[in-house]
Amino acid sequence: MESTVPPEAVGSVSPSEHPRHGPGASPATATSGRVLVLNATYEPINVCTVRRAVVLLLKAKAELIERGRMELHSESSTLARPVVIRLITYVRVPRDAHRRKITRRAVFARDSWTCQYCGSRSNLTVDHVIPRSKGGSSSWENIVASCAPCNRRKGDRLPRQAGMHPRRAPRTPRAEIFIHVASPTIPAAWLQYLPTAA
Numbered sequence: 001m002e003s004t005v006p007p008e009a010v011g012s013v014s015p016s017e018h019p020r021h022g023p024g025a026s027p028a029t030a031t032s033g034r035v036l037v038l039n040a041t042y043e044p045i046n047v048c049t050v051r052r053a054v055v056l057l058l059k060a061k062a063e064l065i066e067r068g069r070m071e072l073h074s075e076s077s078t079l080a081r082p083v084v085i086r087l088i089t090y091v092r093v094p095r096d097a098h099r100r101k102i103t104r105r106a107v108f109a110r111d112s113w114t115c116q117y118c119g120s121r122s123n124l125t126v127d128h129v130i131p132r133s134k135g136g137s138s139s140w141e142n143i144v145a146s147c148a149p150c151n152r153r154k155g156d157r158l159p160r161q162a163g164m165h166p167r168r169a170p171r172t173p174r175a176e177i178f179i180h181v182a183s184p185t186i187p188a189a190w191l192q193y194l195p196t197a198a
């Protein structure tokens with residue numbers, strides 16, 4: 001049976017969420033980090049916590065595709081630390097879900113956390129290439145990562161007025177962008193499932 005749910009509904013992680021380590025919790029080394037979630041079709045659709053992945057595996061809602069070297073221990077069983085899991089039931093993800101959701105982190109991820117004017121990786125902000133005051137839209141094609149000094153220098157001017165042009169023409173990112181948003185560093189074991197990973 002198919003169901004239409006946003007990627008969040010299968011257990012994505014907000015950047016502020018931290019794994020809990022209560023009494024009896026597994027060592028942080030085994031439970032920290034993220035797990036790549038594949039759809040039944042092997043298409044990457046999400047990133048979740050190890051805890052969430054274990055729940056999906058124990059409930060037989062997912063199968064283990066790639067395991068880590070670490071093991072997770074509980075009172076009754078030992079489980080390989082999941083690295084990549086695959087949902088048993090196909091989840092329909094709207095094709096354009098990522099297009100509608102423009103967030104700062106998604107813009108930074110698309111632009112490799114790099115100022116598109118000078119290449120700096122610190123003090124990042126988002127800049128409207130064509131300023132809003134000059135009719136520029138808040139679309140993927142008009143928003144780039146910019147360090148604060150470049151953003152101030154450009155101010156309310158058009159790129160040609162300021163002599164500042166983005167290094168890469170901004171475009172709508174591929175659907176896998178949310179994986180880079182959720183996990184700035186991509187584990188090697190995920191790469192074969194991410195067609196666009198660089």
Ligand SMILES: [Zn+2]
Binds near residue numbers: 118
């Ligand atoms: Zn800059």
